[in-house]
Amino acid sequence: MRGLRRPCRRGAEATLTLSPQGLVWSAPGLQVEVGPGGWQVLETGELLAFLVGRRCIPLPRDALPAPPEEVLTRLRQWSGGRWRRCPAAPCPALWRQWEEGWSRRFPPGETPPWRAAQLRPYGRVFLWAALVLGGGQLCYYAAVVGERGCRYLWSWLAPLLNGLTLLAALGAALCLARRSRLGRALLAAFFGALLGVNAVCAAADALTTHRLIAPSPDFRQVAVLRRNTASGRMIFYRSVGGVFIRPETSLQGWLEGGEVKLRWLRDDVCAVSYRGEDRQPHAAVFLFGGREGRPLLERLEGRWQSDSGKFHLTYERGGFQLRRGGGVETYSIASCKKIDRTAVALFDDKGVPHWIVLPQTPADTGEGRADALLLYQVALDETEPVALSPRP
Template sequence: MIRTKTAKGEDGMDHDKTGRYIAACRKKKKMTQKDLADRLGVLCLGVQIWYILNRDGYQIEYMARWMFFVVNGAALLFLMAGGLCMKKLRPFFLKPAVVLGAVLLFAGNGAAGFLTDDGQREILSFSPGLPSDCMVLKIQEDNGSARLYRQAAGPFVRQAETFPFTVAGEVKPQWLEKDVCAVTYESEEDGGVHQYVATYGDRSDGTAYYYVSNAIAGTWVGEGGYMLDVRNGQMELETPRGVETYEYDACMQYGTLSLVFPKNGPEWTLVLNADCILEGGENTVEDGGTLTLCRVSMKKTTPVVLERIMDGDI
């Protein structure tokens, strides 16, 4: 136990002599708040300088264009706050010319963010999981060309894939699992509905590529009259609308987590859920794993969870 020296005051009560220590702590706290504002301002400014000098070399850009202007504004605000917290510099930062200059810079930065246009439509969709993945899609307004971006570090992303069809109108992102986002859109090229599935995870140790069609061999059932039978190079899907058959070779696999069943266009999207596990050397998911099945449509769709009731030969 640590004892502190005390002294009696005029009132006869013992007074803790740590008062000066407490005052010093409070002073240190105030200094820390000032230092924090300064450091945040320098950090934001440094990030912007680094980004401008290295964006071409690293082929990176902000997730969204507005983030560049937000960081500019944050750097200015933090630097001003840090200056106002310093007694020696406070008179300088309170000068009308300095205040007016800061206001003009802040307003000009905001105006630049609102008035300038790079000709792109940006769509960000965050995963419901933590840590969160983010689907970043940027569409050229003049020709409909769409590019999917992958996270590089922090708020920066790098271009990954270009959609095979141009995008017209609205885009429907739908997270079918915490690391799988189905992006459904329409294209003027053929007037049809298309889908691209962005995957951000894996169900094995991540060292080997595997085929989803092999991993899900067997019979799977879900509520509402859904059943999927996967064997002998075919997928037979029974739904309340009837029975549909798809060949392995005709299906489109995305990453190692998703399979899309096509006819004239994409019909169904199938996803390996997070409870699916493929141990090293195994071809099929372990018992207990489930799948998510969802119809491809621009309208609102409700996914169906499938559970395996029988293993099958592939």
């Protein structure tokens, strides 16, 4: 069955030849030959659509030779049962799209752009990874850093997640633009520049800030000291769950470049010893978790003595008296500092801390006299705590 002609793109004509041996579609610069059973037909009221692989060859009914009903019967026989009917409503729109050049012809082996833009399975993995990581980082910078001032526990975690987000986005973009070499090159250059900026920011943060991380003895809490070399500030951070830390306070009177020591006095009490601007050792004590009961200062009345007998601590309403090594040190109650309900720092008249007193166990928060005390000396050298027991 020859002579089935219809207008082609740019005013040219194409010829469709059908026979029991197969189908031949001839157009300027293109010829498609298909054997029996290699094509199927969608029939509507006004149009016959011949589907050959990825190509759709529409043919109006008025282009069929006379008599059209006999021709349709022969075509159904040659199709080998690969003949389907569909509603007639969408077919005029399909015909108009074809006439306007919406359906393009592609040489054998070329992928249409709407198929090239579809993501492969690994492309979908890249896309979902970029969306999840990017959404998490946006929430981190907007809610965690912006509103609460929290940060990641490790300084390298934020640039690492940023880099993984950019790499996942690059992988998804390359899957979409896999048909265009220029597009892939531009995408690689763009994301490479973003990765370079991320690396430069990470290096600048590593050079301008230094962190001292100390987990608690029971590994439930983490204390962090973050020093900014540009501003000269030393800020204490406490863990707030997971990999986040929250700023607590900045060390007052810290001598820039001076010594700093971070140590845990107990599972829930952390002390920072540092050299102040007056060249004297200073200390700051931080409590992790609240305590109930009477303040410690109200439970220290009486005498306390170490097991070796070298330390004797006496507390009266007027202040503290510490005897050690044959000397006597007196600290007035006005110069002492209560740290929540858990500890007491002993300062001299010049405002320099010398000792920190706290219960020996976190559970010792009753209403009566404390069971045992720990006495820490404020020093930049490593010192052992002194255990004190009550004496009548």
